[in-house]
Amino acid sequence: MTRTHTARILHTSDWQLGMKRKFLSPEAQARFTEDRIKGVGTILRLAEERGCDAIVVAGDVFDSNLLDPSVQRRSVQQLATATVPVYLLPGNHDPLDAASVYHQPDIAELKHVTVLRDNHPHLVPGREDSPPLEIIGAPLRTKVEDHDVVGAAVDTLDAVADGRIRVLVGHGATSSFGDGDALDLIDLHRVEQACAERVVDYVALGDTHSAMPLTENNAAWYSGSHEVTDFLQPGGGGENNSGNVLIVDVTVDEDSPRDPARVTVEQVPVGTWRFHALAADMDSLADVEAFVARVNAMPDHSTTVVKYALTGTLSLEANAALEKAEEQIAPGFAALYRRERLMNLHVMADEEELATGPMSRGYVGMAVKELQAEAQGQGEQAEHARGAMRLLYRLMADVEA
Incomplete structure (x- = not known):
């Protein structure tokens, strides 16, 4: 033997x-x-x-x-x-x-x-x-x-x-x-x-x-x-x-x-922490909801770090939903943040958003049309216009709520 x-x-x-x-x-x-x-x-x-x-x-x-x-x-x-x-x-x-x-x-x-x-x-x-x-x-x-x-x-x-x-x-x-x-x-x-x-x-x-x-x-x-x-x-x-x-x-x-x-x-x-780098395409509200569900499904948020890069084009409504979800879920994670260097996410108001709802009425509607025209261009001014439209949409949505 x-x-x-x-x-x-x-x-x-x-x-x-x-x-x-x-x-x-x-x-x-x-x-x-x-x-x-x-x-x-x-x-x-x-x-x-x-x-x-x-x-x-x-x-x-x-x-x-x-x-x-x-x-x-x-x-x-x-x-x-x-x-x-x-x-x-x-x-x-x-x-x-x-x-x-x-x-x-x-x-x-x-x-x-x-x-x-x-x-x-x-x-x-x-x-x-x-x-x-x-x-x-x-x-x-x-x-x-x-x-x-x-x-x-x-x-x-x-x-x-x-x-x-x-x-x-x-x-x-x-x-x-x-x-x-x-x-x-x-x-x-x-x-x-x-x-x-x-x-x-x-x-x-x-x-x-x-x-x-x-x-x-x-x-x-x-x-x-x-x-x-x-x-x-x-x-x-x-x-x-x-x-x-x-x-x-x-x-x-x-x-x-x-x-x-x-x-x-x-x-x-034996480890208890997780660091994840995510990437996702965003072209609709459904894409936003799927991404948020994916992040929310991760276990042990307090010991999880998530950085992410998003690409695509979202409507004002879909982008507002994304930003609201980010604000709500981020505090529960050890860290959750955008990879700004790799972000390629554009926000454009669609025709329905401009023709109906709070963005179409009165002085707000007039301001939105001006911002929409400026947002079509390139450079810093166009980016500021797009940011203003996103903020305005969220503010008006909160008022309507």
Whole structure:
């Protein structure tokens, strides 16, 4: 019978604690900051519940080395609750330079937390009855390195000749996912070869904020950020798989220790925020109603950000309905706003609106005809005329109501 043993790790990265987003109000920003920090506690509890041997955080734990003191303190308070060993890797947002947050005593002295300051292998405690589990780091010492630090870490290691399991933790773009001319690209072929030769068994990477495999045999993954940081685009691009952590099982055959490890990876959702970028064509009141219904149907408005670009031509009535709906639903969202740069929505009064109703009578009707003539042109004056017509329609509609 084949003798095997397995090590289980929780792989996460890019927490970027203290991250700020300019489209959030002060109230929403405070909640976003706090939820990113509370997410650390969620991860620690999940690792304990799932029987993980270790947690590896593959870079950009903090958004900056210049942290707001309250963010640093609350982050430390969360990390202090860890019962599973935690390994933190400095990334490009929080490099291990002279001003590094990792030099702060409250972080350096955390009981179950180890900062990966070099390529020295760390033996994970608590596995006395099993072959060793080693964690090796490839920390960044500057925001932009001049070489492949993951490859350099691999070069310090010999192939494993026994049943021990090795996990290498790195941060950065790979040779198949990034600027091909950058000096610090991680050589993915080199990573695959190292795993095939059992120099390492699993490479836990951070940098991109969406979880994705980098090899067919699961030997290397990006974990993505535990909470969203950027928008899911209309076509499915952008940040399309954030808000997860990875539960990674690495299994080694003790009778054939030189054979590559078998790796299985499970994505576990832990995030609570969502950022959506929407696009819609608008040519009728029905289109407006469909778009508003689509936005309203989104769950958890208080932790959802929506930006949107609309194209088409609306009547005064349809545009008034859109603006009224925007005013009503926006306060319930963390943020909801137009992408002005991409907006191509025109508003023109139709013949029925000009011939009947409040826009056709008396002085208002005379003013509307003048504005309609001006609105046909181009430039700033025409835009002002169109804006005046929209405002006038809404005011008259309110009076009629």
